[in-house]
Amino acid sequence: MRVLAAMSGGVDSAVAAARAVEAGHEVVGVHLALSRAGGTLRAGSRGCCTIEDSLDARRVSDRLGIPFYVWDFSERFRDDVIADFVDEYRAGRTPNPCMRCNEKIKFAALLERGIELGFDAVCTGHYATLVDGERGLELHRSSEEAKDQSYVLGVLTTEQLAHCMFPLGETPSKQLVRAEAERRGLAVAQKPDSYDICFIPDGDTKGWLAEKVGEEHGDIVDRAGSVVGSHDGAHSFTVGQRRGLKLGVPASDGKPRFVLEVKPVSNQVVVGPKEALAVASLAGGRYTWAGAEPEQPDEPFACDVQVRAHADPVPAVARIAGGEMIVDVEDPLTGVAPGQTAVLYDGTRVIGQCTIDRTVSAVPAPV
Known part of the structure; x- marks a missing residue:
């Protein structure tokens, strides 16, 4: 089977690709360039898909003896993930860009191109399993509950699942994956996991959004509509937030208040008790x-x-x-x-x- 191994530059995708090679598949490694910023470098364990990550992916491919390519998906990523992220916040919503990236980039754009080029499947380092059920292919949780990623793969359709491979799904721990990488001589064996939003590597989501959306003063109101404070931009608030409200009017019961709703049309943030x-x-x-x-x-x-x-x-x-x-x-x-x-x-x-x-x-x- 011809397999396109999506290689992020991390240990999970490296071991997944190695297992696909060991299984006898014809494997080609590909790293997705999601930003055209020439100075995009990794900061510790923040972010992913950086220049450093692409170099790590190339080294792993060389070690495995498979062809390796970098595909520029930066425009698709900008339009389908970053623009969507900004638009969702403008609409008073709290998006998950990793879900959108899986849906639109890793298992749509990548899979579409792979099929066009004659590949049968895309292999990734996600922790999830595929099972042949009575009514067809099923997506299941991985055996490693702490690393299970079936949630972020929940956006995949039946058609997409038919072209997916998740070699790590039955591996009971991340430690075993790292140990396997060490045995295989993969330099990324102890590379830290990435976290945070990859296109906001410094982790300052509020500041990043302020530049994209701008600041607009508005009211913070309680559930009855009474003004209890003010804000500089509704986009910087999320449902469940408690800190940073700076309310001028204390609650009658003296208890803390939380963000219950963000209303972009009226530019209001609604707060109330935790039970609400x-x-x-x-x-x-x-x-x-x-x-x-x-x-x-x-x-x-x-x-x-x-x-x-x-x-x-x-x-x-x-x-x-x-x-x-x-x-x-x-x-x-x-x-x-x-x-x-x-x-x-x-x-x-x-x-x-x-x-x-x-x-x-x-x-x-x-x-």
């Missing part, structure tokens, strides 16, 4: 299925829902109605914001996902 963050239901119109969809998706079906990459899944009932995926949770979730992704599970299997458009609070606002 509890969400009983969520819904989103942009939904997909990872493998076979439920036999009757318009009828309520039991599932678990996860709303963050490292959150615990919670029991829920979901259905499709009015063009939306609607999810009602058994126990309220805390601090769920529009723009986040809700991924549905059946045990370890990913059923599908939606981008959250709206939520219903478990605590009604005062009349």
Whole structure:
């Protein structure tokens, strides 16, 4: 099988590529250049897809004896990930750029080009597993729960999964992956994991957004609409935030207040008590299925829902109605914001996902 190994320059993708070679596949390594900034260098474990990372990926490819290429996807990344990130914040939402990158770049643009060039599959270092189920291919959690990445792969469609390979899915720990890299003589064996948003390597998301969106003064209001403070830009607030509110009017009960909602049209930030963050239901119109969809998706079906990459899944009932995926949770979730992704599970299997458009609070606002 002809396999395109997506090589980030990290240890996971390096070992995944090595295993694909060892399995007898015809493997070609490719690193995605997502920025044209010539001085883009890695700062410790911050960011990814830098010049340093591309050099590391090339060294690994040389060690494995496979061809290696760098593909410039910077324009697609700018349009599909960075611009989307800015637009979502302008709309008062809290996006996950890693989900969008997986959806639009690593498993859309890369896969499309790979298939055009005659490759059968894209191999990555994600921790997830593919299983042949009774109704076709299924995406499941990895055996390494701490590193499981099935959540960020929840955006993959059935067609995309048919061309994916995740060689690390059955590996029980990251330590074993690093040890294997050492045995194989891969220089990235002890390279630190990347974190933070790759296009904001200094981690100052608020400052970065201020440059892109600009500052516009507005009111901070309570659930009744009374003004309790002011802000310099609604985009710098996220649902569940407590620090940095600088409220001029204390709460009547003396308890801390949290961001409950961001309203871009009125440029208001709504705050309230912690218990008001509890969400009983969520819904989103942009939904997909990872493998076979439920036999009757318009009828309520039991599932678990996860709303963050490292959150615990919670029991829920979901259905499709009015063009939306609607999810009602058994126990309220805390601090769920529009723009986040809700991924549905059946045990370890990913059923599908939606981008959250709206939520219903478990605590009604005062009349």
